Amino acid sequence: MPRQFPLKAGRGPRLRSTAAVFSTLSAIAATSLVTGPSVAEPFSAVPCALRRTSAHHSEGLDTWNAAYPRPRRALDAVMVFLSFPDAAPRTTPAQLAADHFPATSRFFQRASYGRFTLRAHPMNHWIRMPRPSTAYAIKRDWSPEGRAAYLRDALAVADPQVDFSRYGIVYFVADPDAPGVDSDATKVVNLDTPLRADGTDLRRVVTVFEKHPPDRLVLAHETGHVFDLPDLYHRPADDKGDWDTYVGDWDLMGSQFGLAPDLFAWHKWKLGWLDPRQVVCVRESGVTRVTLEPLGSAPGLPVTGAAGPPSFGLGEGVKLAVVRTGPDSVLAFEARSPVGNDTTACRSGILVYRVRGTAPSGSGPIQVLDAHPRTEACWENSVYPPLADAPVGLGETFTVKDEGIRVEVEGRTASGAWNVKITAGRPT
Incomplete structure (x- = not known):
C-alpha cells in the first residue's frame, strides 16, 4: 500500500x-x-x-x-x-x-x-x-x-x-x-x-x-x-494513424497498454539492473552461441513454455546479446516469455531490435525487427498486431539482411532459457 x-x-x-x-x-x-x-x-x-x-x-x-x-x-x-x-x-x-x-x-x-x-x-x-x-x-x-x-x-x-x-x-x-x-x-x-x-x-x-x-x-x-528513458512510440504528424509502429507491445515506453510491457533489456542495462556478466557482446564476425534467460524471469518466478513442465529460472543468467553495427547503433537480442511483467505476452521467442544512440526520444531510438513480416497476431488486444508476433520462435531462423546477421533459436533448456546461435558477418 x-x-x-x-x-x-x-x-x-x-x-x-x-x-x-x-x-x-x-x-x-x-x-x-x-x-x-x-x-x-x-x-x-x-x-x-x-x-x-x-x-x-x-x-x-x-x-x-x-x-x-x-x-x-x-x-x-x-x-x-x-x-x-x-x-x-x-x-x-x-x-x-x-x-x-x-x-x-x-x-x-x-x-x-x-x-x-x-x-x-x-x-x-x-x-x-x-x-x-x-x-x-x-x-x-x-x-x-x-x-x-x-x-x-x-x-x-x-x-x-x-x-x-x-x-x-x-x-x-x-x-x-x-x-x-x-x-x-x-x-x-x-x-x-x-x-x-x-x-x-x-x-x-x-x-x-x-x-x-x-x-x-x-x-x-x-x-x-x-529515469532518462525515451518515448518509443511514433507520433503521426496529424495525430492520425498508428502510434505503435516502432516497438508495438514490447516496452512500456512505447505503450503502457502493451501485452508485454516489461522494459527492454537494453533499458535495464542502462538503468543498472543488469550486471556486465548478464550482457554478451557478440563478435563482429563468426558464430556465437548464447543461452538467454527470459527477460522477466527472476529468482523464484516460474518460467512457462520450457521443455517439460514449468520450472523455476535462476533469474541471474544472461539477458541480453548485442552486436555492434556502427559507431552509434547495435542490434540487440533478448528472450521474451509470459513471465514477470510480460504475463500477457502474445508470443514467446527471441526479440530482435535495433538501438540508435543518436536518435532522440520519439524519433525511433529503438525499433523492433519483425521476424514474421507477413503475419500478425493477437489482433483483438495487441496495440500493434503486425509486431505482436515479432519474436523468432523455437526452431526458426531470422536474418537481418542489411547487416548480414542471422539468429537461430536452437532449443530451450529445462529451466525455460533459450539456446540461440548468432552468426555475424555477411555470408560469402
Whole structure:
C-alpha cells in the first residue's frame, strides 16, 4: 500500500519567491526539455555499449546522465493532490493514490529484479489551487505560458506542507473531474534551470491529469522518463494513424497498454539492473552461441513454455546479446516469455531490435525487427498486431539482411532459457 504522507515539519528553507519562480519558468518554458549531456557518472565501458550523445534521452549507456536519478536503490516519491475553485472533487486522494500504487511500485520491483524500490508518499487531502482549472488551458501540447503558470501555482501552494528535500520524485496530481483538466496532458516537465525548494533542486515534475480510473501503467511510463528513458512510440504528424509502429507491445515506453510491457533489456542495462556478466557482446564476425534467460524471469518466478513442465529460472543468467553495427547503433537480442511483467505476452521467442544512440526520444531510438513480416497476431488486444508476433520462435531462423546477421533459436533448456546461435558477418 502507498505510504502515508508526512506533514512538513518546521519552517525550514523555503521556496524562492513567487516572482522568482515565475521568472525562472518563463525563461525555460519555450525549451523545457533538457537537451545536452550533464556531468556524467562513469558506467562500465564494454565494446557494445553505445556512447551517450546530446540526443534527448539518448540510448547511449557508456555514462549515466547525472541530471537524472538512477533507480538502483530505494527512492521516495511524493504525491500532491491539487483541486481547483471551479470544481468540488468527486474522488478522494486515497482513491487516486490507489489508482497508481502499489501497481507502479510492483512494476519496477519486477522489472529491476528487486534492485529498485519506488516508495510512494501520498498526501491524504486536497490542496486548493488559486485559479480555476480552466485558467491554465491544460492540454497535451500545452503552451509554455500555461504550463509555467500551473507549476508556479502548484509549487507555491504545496511548499508550506511539503518538504521537497525528502523526495526524489514529485507527482502533482490534479482533480480528474475539474472542467479544465485534460487526461491526455499527463507528462513529465523537464526544467533546463531547476527550481529550488527546501534546499533541493527540482529538475523535473510529473504532472498527472489522468481520469479515474486511469490508463493502465501510465504512471510507470511517466516515471520512466524521470529515469532518462525515451518515448518509443511514433507520433503521426496529424495525430492520425498508428502510434505503435516502432516497438508495438514490447516496452512500456512505447505503450503502457502493451501485452508485454516489461522494459527492454537494453533499458535495464542502462538503468543498472543488469550486471556486465548478464550482457554478451557478440563478435563482429563468426558464430556465437548464447543461452538467454527470459527477460522477466527472476529468482523464484516460474518460467512457462520450457521443455517439460514449468520450472523455476535462476533469474541471474544472461539477458541480453548485442552486436555492434556502427559507431552509434547495435542490434540487440533478448528472450521474451509470459513471465514477470510480460504475463500477457502474445508470443514467446527471441526479440530482435535495433538501438540508435543518436536518435532522440520519439524519433525511433529503438525499433523492433519483425521476424514474421507477413503475419500478425493477437489482433483483438495487441496495440500493434503486425509486431505482436515479432519474436523468432523455437526452431526458426531470422536474418537481418542489411547487416548480414542471422539468429537461430536452437532449443530451450529445462529451466525455460533459450539456446540461440548468432552468426555475424555477411555470408560469402
